[in-house]
Each structure stands twice: as C-alpha cells, then as structure tokens.
Amino acid sequence: MTQAVSPELRDWLVSQLAAGHSVPALRASMRAAGWHDAATDIALAQLEAGFPESRAASALPPRTSMPGPDLEGSPLYIDVGDRRVQVLQTMKHPRVIVFGNLLSAEECEALIAAARVRLARSLTVETKTGGEVLNVDRTSEGMFFERGENETVRQLEERLALLLRWPLEFGEGLQILRYAPGAQYRPHYDYFDPGEPGTPTILKRGGQRVATLVMYLQEPEKGGATTFPDVGLEVAPVRGTGVFFSYDHPDPATRTLHGGAPVVAGEKWVATKWLREREFR
Structure with a gap:
C-alpha cells in the first residue's frame, strides 16, 4: 500500500x-x-x-484558519441554536475562553451515567511510538465515546461545531474523565511533539491538534482547577462550564502549558474535546 x-x-x-x-x-x-x-x-x-x-x-506563519467562537463586538452570549452560551472570560495569549451554560445539568448526568460503566485508568498518547501508555502524571479514570455514539453526544458535538466554527469531523471522540480525591494531571501540552519519532504516525489520523475544550460535568467540593502555569491562570471546575484554548503551532511559545490540579475533596468529572487540523479518522 x-x-x-x-x-x-x-x-x-x-x-x-x-x-x-x-x-x-x-x-x-x-x-x-x-x-x-x-x-x-x-x-x-x-x-x-x-x-x-x-x-x-x-x-512558521500563523495558521490562516483556527477553531474558535465569533467574538466580534465582545458578545456576552453566543446563540448556538439549542442554547445561549455565556462568554465568561477571554485571554489573547494564550488564547483562552471560558464558557458558561455550555451543558445542561441533564446532559452532564447523562454523560456521566453512560461513561461510568466503561471507566479505566486513563492513558496518554505516546509520541515515541504513536501508541498509548499509562502516565504517572495522569491519575484519572476515563473512556472515549465514538463521535455521535448516542443522542447526548451527538447534540453536544453539533453544538460545539457551531460554537467553535470547526467541522464536526475534525474533532476526536469525546473523552470523559473522573478525578477522585488526590487525582490530578500534571502540566503538559496537548499538541503532539514534532521532535518525537512517533508523531508522524499520530498525524496520519487527522493532523495536529490545534485546540482543546475541557467541560466540567461534576464539580468537586475542593480543588480540581484547570491551571495554566505560564500565565498564572486557574479556571474553577464549575458544572456546565468549559474552558477552550487553542495553539496555532506545536510549540511552548503558544503558552498553552496546562494541567488539572489535584482534587482535594469530592469527585470531578470532565469531558474533553480535542480538535484536529483536518478530518479525524
């Protein structure tokens, strides 16, 4: 072949x-x-x-097309058809946007219920080989939905495609993660390191990752913020909200180093959507 x-x-x-x-x-x-x-x-x-x-x-020049909402005129709300999403906070460098009213309580519960029976120790992409491995920096449990696997997933993916103005087919499957007390994900980048030998294999499936959206399905009692150490930003894991950030090239200069702070009390559940530069297969 x-x-x-x-x-x-x-x-x-x-x-x-x-x-x-x-x-x-x-x-x-x-x-x-x-x-x-x-x-x-x-x-x-x-x-x-x-x-x-x-x-x-x-x-490397900036990409001519990147996912992200239309913020012309500094809107407080963005109409995505089935709901009005709030724009709670924005940052230019790194490009970070915090959304409110992104998911309903019912949608959060439906995603948790469907994911709970399929949880396993979370893996990370291994850029040295192109496969997946356990990572001591990531102590959550998780699973992936296929695109459009059920009605809740399908509706959410269509909403995100409209909100972020990026083709639905360019998104990876929705990942659900559960963080118990003490669980965390130490600071990392979501793009695939160009210097690793396994990266060309990973890129065959849809090119580089160019953006991430972390959505909070259940908030813990304490802890669990999404942190951006390079800029001193912490986003509280409030249920139904989400934090979006993009990176136009795979380099630390994007300042998108981020992590999930340890959960101190309670459980944190999140849904993560990664966007690729072309159709993900």
Missing part, C-alpha cells in the same frame, strides 16, 4: 532538519514510526531538494 507524503509530514521533516537533526536520523525515525522505505525516500528527496510547498521551519 502506498503511503502518501502529506504536507504535515513535510513540515515535520523541515522543522527537524532546522533543529539540527541529520537526514539519517530522520530516516531512522520514520522507519521506527512504520513508514515504508519508498515513502521515506520520496519524502527525504523532496526535503533535500528544498520542496517548495514546505513552510520555513525557522518562522
């Missing part, structure tokens, strides 16, 4: 070459990620020839 040399792979190769990695090292990384020798040869030949469509790694 022929493996296509995508623009994302070319950009990754350019960025790695600019960072000082050799062509033999890039070849080894691609082989480790499962790329066939023929596709590897084509990609590296284009790279060495200065492929004209590749973006300059030393100065």
Whole structure:
C-alpha cells in the first residue's frame, strides 16, 4: 500500500532538519514510526531538494484558519441554536475562553451515567511510538465515546461545531474523565511533539491538534482547577462550564502549558474535546 507524503509530514521533516537533526536520523525515525522505505525516500528527496510547498521551519506563519467562537463586538452570549452560551472570560495569549451554560445539568448526568460503566485508568498518547501508555502524571479514570455514539453526544458535538466554527469531523471522540480525591494531571501540552519519532504516525489520523475544550460535568467540593502555569491562570471546575484554548503551532511559545490540579475533596468529572487540523479518522 502506498503511503502518501502529506504536507504535515513535510513540515515535520523541515522543522527537524532546522533543529539540527541529520537526514539519517530522520530516516531512522520514520522507519521506527512504520513508514515504508519508498515513502521515506520520496519524502527525504523532496526535503533535500528544498520542496517548495514546505513552510520555513525557522518562522512558521500563523495558521490562516483556527477553531474558535465569533467574538466580534465582545458578545456576552453566543446563540448556538439549542442554547445561549455565556462568554465568561477571554485571554489573547494564550488564547483562552471560558464558557458558561455550555451543558445542561441533564446532559452532564447523562454523560456521566453512560461513561461510568466503561471507566479505566486513563492513558496518554505516546509520541515515541504513536501508541498509548499509562502516565504517572495522569491519575484519572476515563473512556472515549465514538463521535455521535448516542443522542447526548451527538447534540453536544453539533453544538460545539457551531460554537467553535470547526467541522464536526475534525474533532476526536469525546473523552470523559473522573478525578477522585488526590487525582490530578500534571502540566503538559496537548499538541503532539514534532521532535518525537512517533508523531508522524499520530498525524496520519487527522493532523495536529490545534485546540482543546475541557467541560466540567461534576464539580468537586475542593480543588480540581484547570491551571495554566505560564500565565498564572486557574479556571474553577464549575458544572456546565468549559474552558477552550487553542495553539496555532506545536510549540511552548503558544503558552498553552496546562494541567488539572489535584482534587482535594469530592469527585470531578470532565469531558474533553480535542480538535484536529483536518478530518479525524
């Protein structure tokens, strides 16, 4: 089966070459990620020839299209058809928006009930291999819904597509997480590290992640805030609200380092939606 040399792979190769990695090292990384020798040869030949469509790694321009709500005129509410979502807080760098009235209490309960019987120790994407692994920094339990798996999920996904002006098909499946007392997720980035050998494999499914929306389904009694250490921001996990943030390139300069602070008392349940740059399969 022929493996296509995508623009994302070319950009990754350019960025790695600019960072000082050799062509033999890039070849080894691609082989480790499962790329066939023929596709590897084509990609590296284009790279060495200065492929004209590749973006300059030393100065990646901002993406021309990014997910996010229409905030023209600084609206207090955004009409998404089935409800009016509140705009509670905004920040420009990093681009962070806190939404209120994003989910009803009934929707929160329905998602928790459907997820509860399928919970397992949360995994994280392993960018060294392209697979999933247990991570000591993440001590929650979780599960994934398929897109449109049930009526509640379908309605929520359609709402988010309208709110964030991003195609529904570009979203990963909705993830539900439960944080018991003491559980946390230490600060991390949601984009896939371009320097890791497994990243080209991950990008085949839909390109880079470009935005995250964390929605709070059940608030704990104490603790559990979503934190942004680079800017000193903490978002309280209030039921029915959500925090959205985007990152136009996979780099710490986006200031999107974030984490889930430990739950001190009670349980925190969240739903997370990650958005990709193209259709996620």
